[in-house]
Amino acid sequence: MYAFQYRKAKTLQEAVDWLAKDEEARPLSGGMTLLPTLKARLAQPSQLIDIAGLAELAGIENKNGVLTIGAATRYYQIATSPVVREVLPALASLVSTVADPQVRNRGTLGGSVANNDPAADSPAAVLALNATVITNKREIAADDFFQGMFTTALEPGELVVKVAFPLPRAAAYCKFPHPASGYAVAGVFIAQTAAGVRVAVTGAGASGVFRWSEAEQALAKDMSAAAIDKLTLAADDINEDIHGSREYRAQLVKVMAGRAAAAISGKK
């Protein structure tokens, strides 16, 4: 790692001030992506501003049909939260599939959402559930938040404070994990929401997480694997790398979507 200064912020305001004064400074949450990036010398921040302990970024609250989770909430806290398991079990099970136990003990929801890794799981949940990303400056709808791989609507120095998930009628997430890393080779989150069926795909998009509108329309009429079977997902915008070709990933998306639909309705 290149040298940097580590500073632990005591309040959200302090973190925001420190970041505003130094454009080379970066916020540090769980560090499960940032620290490996630094170890590989792929980034050279002047300062790391530790925000993981901030009270403003903590807590899980279920109120008026909205589950709000603090950005610094660690994956294991979400996975084991009785509230999340009761009102949004699909999210509890999604976070249980992230990487491995040691990583889930450190990694945070806000860090993953802000990083927007194209193979991360959380962006699929945020997008499918039509969640709102609450920052220190504003509220951003999920549809506007994710803007391509590793790119979000966040401005420099803007921090994710909370993510608010409107509770769906039903939801399920299925992913085909890379056997070594656990990252999604293809992952599909389906949610039956007040605004209709929403389908978000991660791991497969050439520009990161995306909504699959044809599947949303088909599943609105018939929530089943058979409804997905009839669709074709154009391979043009699908990611291709050493783990899989476009066509292979497009097929995996269909299989994962079919399984998620079947998990919701029980219909094959």
Next chain:
Amino acid sequence: MAKITLTVNGEKRSAEVEDRTLLANFLRDTLNLTGTHVGCDTSQCGACTVHVDGRAVKSCTMLAAQADGADVLTIEGLAKNGKLHPAQAAFTECHALQCGFCTPGMIMTTAALLKDHPQPTDDEIVHGLEGNLCRCTGYLNIIKAVKRAAELQGK
């Protein structure tokens, strides 16, 4: 430089470390606790697993400065009053190792796993050890050892 004070294996330790110092390096190089191994140095193999405030973490992917104020447990602190922890006893009994390099991390992860799942199923064991790689054994004896550790812990 960062001034840190933390509890390691029950003892309060204070030190001044470079801000970029990893917890694994702090434990090994500053405190000479070399039971914590650094295998891959890329957050994958889990040989560097220690407990921070009771949770298993990869100490090669945490800054020593982040552990300021924390309670850290390493493999050296697992045995109590000369008595091996059930995970240590079970790994010995079941011969859950060959070269032994991954063993400190495997045992620390097992000890954490048994706190969350005192009677783990096969599935919980396999998924619980996902963050630890062993290149010798093929894992069979490791899985046996985790089950045996659960039995020993229950006694």
